[in-house]
Amino acid sequence: SLDRFPLGEKRLMDVKLGELGSWLGKRDFTPNGVLASIRNGHDRYYNKYINVKKGGIGGVAMLLVGYVALSYMWEYDHLSEYRLWEYDDLRVPTTYNIIHLKAL
Amino acid sequence: TSKSPCLPRLVQLSHLHTSPNSQAPVPALPEKGGKTRHGIIPEEIFQLLYPKTGVTGPYVLGAGLLTYILSKEIYIINHETFAAACMGTVIIYGVRKFGPDVAAFADKLNEEKVQKAQEVKDLAMTSLAQAVLDEKKEQWRAEGRQMLFDAKRNNVAMLLETNRRERVHMVTNEVKKRLDYQIALQTLHRRMEQEHMVNWVEKNVVTSITPQQEKTSIAKCITDLKVLAKVQQAKATA
Numbered sequence: 001s002l003d004r005f006p007l008g009e010k011r012l013m014d015v016k017l018g019e020l021g022s023w024l025g026k027r028d029f030t031p032n033g034v035l036a037s038i039r040n041g042h043d044r045y046y047n048k049y050i051n052v053k054k055g056g057i058g059g060v061a062m063l064l065v066g067y068v069a070l071s072y073m074w075e076y077d078h079l080s081e082y083r084l085w086e087y088d089d090l091r092v093p094t095t096y097n098i099i100h101l102k103a104l
Numbered sequence: 105t106s107k108s109p110c111l112p113r114l115v116q117l118s119h120l121h122t123s124p125n126s127q128a129p130v131p132a133l134p135e136k137g138g139k140t141r142h143g144i145i146p147e148e149i150f151q152l153l154y155p156k157t158g159v160t161g162p163y164v165l166g167a168g169l170l171t172y173i174l175s176k177e178i179y180i181i182n183h184e185t186f187a188a189a190c191m192g193t194v195i196i197y198g199v200r201k202f203g204p205d206v207a208a209f210a211d212k213l214n215e216e217k218v219q220k221a222q223e224v225k226d227l228a229m230t231s232l233a234q235a236v237l238d239e240k241k242e243q244w245r246a247e248g249r250q251m252l253f254d255a256k257r258n259n260v261a262m263l264l265e266t267n268r269r270e271r272v273h274m275v276t277n278e279v280k281k282r283l284d285y286q287i288a289l290q291t292l293h294r295r296m297e298q299e300h301m302v303n304w305v306e307k308n309v310v311t312s313i314t315p316q317q318e319k320t321s322i323a324k325c326i327t328d329l330k331v332l333a334k335v336q337q338a339k340a341t342a
Contacts, residue, residue, distance in 0.1 A: 050137065052133055054207070056136075062140065083177045
């Protein structure tokens, strides 16, 4: 039913799986296009969760959870020193735990 | 990245008008925002998974994901985990306990803002309606100009008429005075002629009475008087 519309103007959820690559190629990656998509996403989130009469904590809480998750991802390399077990061999503890944790 | 806005289900236009020429009123804000389960997970996830996995699907998904990231140490349990747990507990307790009060307070603030704006709008509406009424009244008043001009015209006509009548009176009086003068002159002439003639006739008559005539008339008068006296005496004694 949506076949007669051009591919580049369909939404992500309406694109078939096989057309995903060509759809991605048709999207606007110029700086203006990127800015427009950022603005669009912001407007959608803002108008759905924040710009309402009785908004709950969901609007802000989701942003904070996203921030926490993002900062965890950025710090993962540093935090991976505190792992308990080595990835390859789960019986071997990491060097941090051998040196610092006498209980092991 | 929005190309043509008239095709359905395409990239959404923003909430408010963007063209400056639109006359339609701005639509009101939606009452409630997008629903979220437990505050952080949008309801759409649950709706997405409901046909395939029922009600507990997303929870099972969450539990499985949690187990996976813990066991593979994608999430590393360290000293910060304990801090996060404490903060989480406090935050959740605070939100559960004080959430409705804070929401009511924020709603009250919003109410006041809206009420102030509404007051301004109402004031503007009433003043503008009053201005419209005044304008209509002025227009009605302007229609009465004709009556004003008629009254002025009447005034001017009356003044002219008064002036004309004054002048007519003056003319009449002047003419009458002149005619009266002529009449008086003629009367004077006639009276003087009359008196002069009477005097002249008297003088002539008096001079024409000769002394002889005068003596005989006086004697006759005396004899007449004596007779009258005798008659009177006779009457008195009789």
